[in-house]
Amino acid sequence: MELIYEGKAKRVYRLNNERLVMEFKDEVTAFDGLRKEVAIGKGRLAAAQTAFFMSYLEGNGVRTHFIDWDGDRRITVRALRMVPIEVIVRNYAYGSFLKRMPMVKPLTRFSKPLVEFHLKSDELHDPLLTMDDITEAGLLTREELQEIINTSLRVNDLLTNLLSTRGLILVDFKLEFGFDGSGRLLLADEMSGDTMRILRNGKHLDKELFRKGASAMDLVKAYAELNALLGVKS
Ligand SMILES: Nc1ncnc2c1ncn2[C@@H]1O[C@H](COP(=O)(O)OP(=O)(O)O)[C@@H](O)[C@H]1O
Ligand SMILES: [Mg+2]
Missing domain, CATH: 3.30.470.20 (ATP-grasp fold, B domain)
Structure with a gap:
């Protein structure tokens, strides 16, 4: 997969024309990136939270980009x-x-x-x-x-x-x-x-x-x- 963007919290890869993969980093930043530390396990926990909340919202009629979670640090989403x-x-x-x-x-x-x-x-x-x-x-x-x-x-x-x-x-x-x-x-x-x-x-x-x-x-x-x-x- 092609890495198309690296932000503070995630890396974004292109899966195909319609889909992206977002990888949550094991890293935490604050104050516009001024404080930055490694946080082992955080990526998976934050990906799981995103999957949980977005699935819950979808189930209640809110349209989201979420497609699925790999059980680790990555989620697949619709490219927007x-x-x-x-x-x-x-x-x-x-x-x-x-x-x-x-x-x-x-x-x-x-x-x-x-x-x-x-x-x-x-x-x-x-x-x-x-x-x-x-x-x-x-x-x-x-x-x-x-x-x-x-x-x-x-x-x-x-x-x-x-x-x-x-x-x-x-x-x-x-x-x-x-x-x-x-x-x-x-x-x-x-x-x-x-x-x-x-x-x-x-x-x-x-x-x-x-x-x-x-x-x-x-x-x-x-x-x-x-x-x-x-x-x-x-
Ligand atoms: N479904 C999507 N399609 C395209 N871009 C997205 C989608 N969801 C989130 N993004 C963008 O992907 C990036 C995620 O990386 P992140 O580390 O949060 O970046 P940033 O430091 O810019 O906030 C953000 O720029 C966010 O706006
Ligand atoms: Mg962000």
Whole structure:
């Protein structure tokens, strides 16, 4: 298979015209790649989480790019034309929200889930975008943007409920979307501890642990704990 892209968390290979293979690295990065460590076992755990969450969403009527998981670090997905935007859904105040709104106390619960958009650009540090920015730049139409918002909120409802049955709190998460050959919007990329903040009794079972200074090994343990709680086979 031809390696077509290497990002911070994954390698992307072309399987054929319609399909890609995404390989999750045994590596963890934070602060735009400034802190980077080897994390043996993380790739498989994050691939398993992505397979688990995306299969669950598919089962509940959300279209995703996920096709299958090899039981290790690789998943097969539909090749999409990606929208260069990160969609963030927030239930509680955390992360970059607190940076731009320092008057809000950490982990304040919002009156409703917030949806926001960031340009996917490491050099520009993923700047916040308005809906007008997105439509005027021609990245999406109003209708497509609204569809993304609706899907993101539906994903939030489904995941919040699923996680709450295991005593877990979904603080926030990041989604990416892409268009398939027929112009349909599909949920893409990954859904793992790298892209979701999940709390258990106040403890992070996500990458925030590493951002806060925990070792790569403690992060792998937290991902394994999350998978055990969710009944994710890994
Ligand atoms: N179904 C898909 N088709 C094409 N590209 C995808 C798909 N799903 C995810 N991607 C892209 O593949 C890359 C995954 O690698 P990653 O390590 O997350 O990169 P990055 O450091 O750019 O976030 C991302 O650029 C992501 O947007
Ligand atoms: Mg990424």
